[in-house]
Amino acid sequence: MENRFSSNLLVMFFLPLLIQLCATSEYTRPSPRQLIFRAHNRSDSEPQQVHVSLAGNDYMRVSWITSDKHVKSIVEYGKSQGKYESSATGESSSYHYFFYSSGEIHHVKIGxxxxxxxxxxxxxxxxxxxxFRTPPSTFPIEFAVVGDLGQTEWTASTLEHVGLKDYDVFLLPGDLSYADSQQPLWDSFGRLVEPYASTRPWMVTEGNHEIESFPIIYPRGFKAYNARWLMPHQESGSKSNLYYSFDVAGTHIIMLGSYTDFDSDSDQYKWLQADLANVDRKKTPWVIVLLxxxxxxxNQAHRGEGESMRQAMEELLYKARVDVVFAGHVHAYERFTRVYDNNANSCGPVYITIGDGGNREGLAMK
Structure with a gap:
C-alpha cells in the first residue's frame, strides 16, 4: 500500500463555492440561480447531446441523440481533423415516458x-x-469530480471551471439532470454538457433524481438514465447499468448504486465482492469508490440515508483497503479522516462528500 499517498493521482473537487482562508470573515453564497434550458438548434439528422465514456481497456463509447429515427449508428474517427481512417457501428433505441417520446439514442463502441x-x-x-482525448495508460492521471450537477447558472459556472483544467476523466456520483420525470430537461441537460462531455470521458452513477419511477406504469425507474447514459457494466461483469467498475491508468474505480438492492443476497453485493477480489494492486494501486x-x-441534510448500505457493504471496502469514497446527495463539501465502523481507522477509506455542483436546491447549510 505504499502508493496510497502517491502524488501521481490528482483529484479536483469542483464546488461553486469560494473557500476563504481568513478565519475572521465568512463567505455568503448567493441564493440558487435560475434553470438553464438549452433548446435544440441543429437539424433532425445531426447529432446532439454527444458524450463519450470509457468502455473497457482501450475502448470508448460515443453516445448521441438524433430527432431523425433513420440516422445510422455509425462513428467515423481518426487522429487528424477531417480524416477518418476508422469507423464502427453500434445500436440505437428510443423510449416513451407518458406523453414524451425520446429521439433516437445511439451508442457506438470504438477502438x-x-x-x-x-x-x-x-x-x-x-x-x-x-x-476527445483518451486518458493516459500510466500515472500521472487527473480526475474531475462533481456531484449533483443539475442545469442552473451555477452548473454553467462549475462546468466553466472544469473546462479550464486539463483533466483526463470526469466522475459524477449521481444526480445529473434533475429532470425529475420532466423528460425535455434530460435533452436540455445533454445539450448543456455536450461541450465538455464530448471531449473527455464522463463516468456517472445514479442518484435519487434519476429514479423517475411511477407505480404500476414505471415501477422500476431509471428509464431515461439507463437509455441515455450507458456505462460499461457489461464490460465489468455487472448485470445492471446502475453499478459497474473500470480501470484507468493505475486506478480501479467502482461506481455503486445507492438506489438498487445492496444487501448480502443482492446481485450488486455479490458483484462487488467478486470485483474487489479481482483487483490487482500492483496494476491498480489506487481503488476509488463513488456512490x-x-x-x-x-450535515443535517439526508442524515442516515446511506446507513443501511454502509452496514451492508462497508466491510467489503475495508477489507479491500479502498482508498477514497466519494458521495453526493448532501449539497455541501465534507471530508472525513480514514474511517471504519464509525471510528477513525488508519486502514479505512477517506470519505468525501462533494454534492453541490450546481443543483437548483441550493446549499445544505446546517
Whole structure:
C-alpha cells in the first residue's frame, strides 16, 4: 500500500463555492440561480447531446441523440481533423415516458484506441466534427469530480471551471439532470454538457433524481438514465447499468448504486465482492469508490440515508483497503479522516462528500 499517498493521482473537487482562508470573515453564497434550458438548434439528422465514456481497456463509447429515427449508428474517427481512417457501428433505441417520446439514442463502441491521444470523430455520417482525448495508460492521471450537477447558472459556472483544467476523466456520483420525470430537461441537460462531455470521458452513477419511477406504469425507474447514459457494466461483469467498475491508468474505480438492492443476497453485493477480489494492486494501486448517498455525514441534510448500505457493504471496502469514497446527495463539501465502523481507522477509506455542483436546491447549510 505504499502508493496510497502517491502524488501521481490528482483529484479536483469542483464546488461553486469560494473557500476563504481568513478565519475572521465568512463567505455568503448567493441564493440558487435560475434553470438553464438549452433548446435544440441543429437539424433532425445531426447529432446532439454527444458524450463519450470509457468502455473497457482501450475502448470508448460515443453516445448521441438524433430527432431523425433513420440516422445510422455509425462513428467515423481518426487522429487528424477531417480524416477518418476508422469507423464502427453500434445500436440505437428510443423510449416513451407518458406523453414524451425520446429521439433516437445511439451508442457506438470504438477502438482499440491509443492512450493520451486526441481523436476526431463524426457521428451518424454527417454533421459537426468532435474530438476527445483518451486518458493516459500510466500515472500521472487527473480526475474531475462533481456531484449533483443539475442545469442552473451555477452548473454553467462549475462546468466553466472544469473546462479550464486539463483533466483526463470526469466522475459524477449521481444526480445529473434533475429532470425529475420532466423528460425535455434530460435533452436540455445533454445539450448543456455536450461541450465538455464530448471531449473527455464522463463516468456517472445514479442518484435519487434519476429514479423517475411511477407505480404500476414505471415501477422500476431509471428509464431515461439507463437509455441515455450507458456505462460499461457489461464490460465489468455487472448485470445492471446502475453499478459497474473500470480501470484507468493505475486506478480501479467502482461506481455503486445507492438506489438498487445492496444487501448480502443482492446481485450488486455479490458483484462487488467478486470485483474487489479481482483487483490487482500492483496494476491498480489506487481503488476509488463513488456512490450517491453518503455513508458518513455530519450535515443535517439526508442524515442516515446511506446507513443501511454502509452496514451492508462497508466491510467489503475495508477489507479491500479502498482508498477514497466519494458521495453526493448532501449539497455541501465534507471530508472525513480514514474511517471504519464509525471510528477513525488508519486502514479505512477517506470519505468525501462533494454534492453541490450546481443543483437548483441550493446549499445544505446546517
Amino acid at each position: 482499440p484506441l491509443e492512450p493520451s491521444t486526441t481523436y476526431y470523430y463524426r457521428c451518424g455520417g454527417a454533421g459537426p466534427e468532435f474530438s 450517491h448517498a453518503p455513508w458518513y455525514n455530519s
